[in-house]
Amino acid sequence: MVKNLLQRHAVTHEVLLANANELIEMQTRNDSTDPRSGSTFYERYHSLEDIYYWINRTAHDNPNTVKVILVGSSYEKRPLYALKLSFNNRTNKKAMWIDCGIHAREWVSPAFCLWFVHYSLSFYNINQDITHILDNMDVYVLPVLNPDGYKYTWTTNRMWRKNRSISKTTSCIGVDLNRNFDANWCTEGASHNPCTEIYCGMFPESEPESQAVANFLRSHKDTVQLYLSIHSYSQMLLFPYSCTLEEAENHRDLLEMAQEAAQKIRRYYRNTYRYGAGAKTIYLAPGGSDDWAYNLGIKYSFTFELQDRGRYGFLLPPSHISGACNEALIAVKTIALRVVEKTQAPSPSPTV
Known part of the structure; x- marks a missing residue:
């Protein structure tokens, strides 16, 4: 019907994904037992249960360096x-914070959080950059900020975005957690309508997930100096503000860091990332976690939009995970090194 309509109006078109359902089935099939699959654990997508198991196993296997923190619980x-x-x-x-999976359908985001932890544990004392970062900063990594939504994308609706909270006023389910923080909450770019994808919730931090993260960051705001939220897709490195067209106080610093990260991605991986303040680079998006963290006093705050540009969109095939994660990793390292440089007091010279 759609094709006929397009042809009748002489609209040229191209089918990008011949069978989206097939792609979804391929991604939800946990192929670790498939002898033909040469991919590693970190080059596949994992169910919420698998990720919980991985969290416990990682802490168990690295008792001196990894600790599990219960930040809160979901709806x-x-x-x-x-x-x-x-x-x-x-x-x-000092410390940095990385959260992944605030939007349920963005599967490459939790994949990056797992990738980053694995890389840090494997390459500490091997890779100079990650060693320098980890010597100077602790890292908090929240692999799935929206576990209810993520679980739902595995069982029921692959394209679900919000959390799964039930509204008292309507049968529509869920709040967009990245519109639920107290940063110009529910102004242009968010909606009071619970049936929309960008529903901001009843009030700022109305959702247990956003409130848990906000409470944790409030209690660690003196140590956390870098905030990173990982999303997909569209290949962008964004920084505050998204909730207003005004420029952040240290706009130039943030711009330079994002630019350097984008240049390195281009140099090493031949892939282009746009960068800039969120509102001017894509659109107004109030109530975002990065703007809220920035206003809290975490002056280096970024949102990364990982691969791709829209061919696969949220259905990025597992074969693209390693490319997407390596690009994000180089951006994290570039920015974290700059933050260490700008915020750490120089170590005293040895007395002779």
Whole structure:
């Protein structure tokens, strides 16, 4: 019917995905037991149960460096587990925060959180950049900020975005957690209508997931100096503000960091990432976690939109995970090194 309509009006068109359903089935089939699958654990998508198991196993296997923190729980009472990576006990140590999976259907996002932890544990004392970062900063990683929504994308609707909270006023389910933070909450770019994808909730932090993250960051705001939220898709490195067209106080610093990260991605991986303040680079999006974190005092705050540009969109095939994660990794390292440089007091010269 659609094809006929397009042809009748002489609209040229191209089918990008001949069978989206087939792609979804391929991604939800956990092919670890498939002898033909040469991919590693980190080059596949994983169910929520698998990710919880991985969190516990990672902490168990690395007792000196990894600690599991229960940040809170979701609307459906699933735990929000963050991993704390800490490689030494230096005093006055700063930290960075990375969250993934705030939007349920963006599967490559939790895949990156797992990838980052694995890379940090494997390459500490091998790769100079990650060693320098981890020597100077602890890292908090929350692999799935929206566990109820993520679970729902595996069982029921692959394209679900919001959490799964039930509204008292309507039969429509869920709040967009990235419109639920207290940063110009529910102004242009969000909606009061619970049936929309960008529903902002009843009030700021009305959702247990956003409130848990906000509470954690409030109680660690003196140590957390870099905030990163990982999304997909569209290949962008964004920073505040998204909730207003005004420029952030340290706009130039943030722009330089994002630009350097985008240039490195292009140099090493031949892939282009747009960068800039969220509102001017894509659209107004109030109530976002990055703007809220920035206003809290975390002056280096970024949202990454990973691969791709729209061919597969949220259905990025598992074969693209490693490329997407390597690009994000180089951006994280580039920005984190700059943050360490700008915020750490120089170590005193040895007395001779």
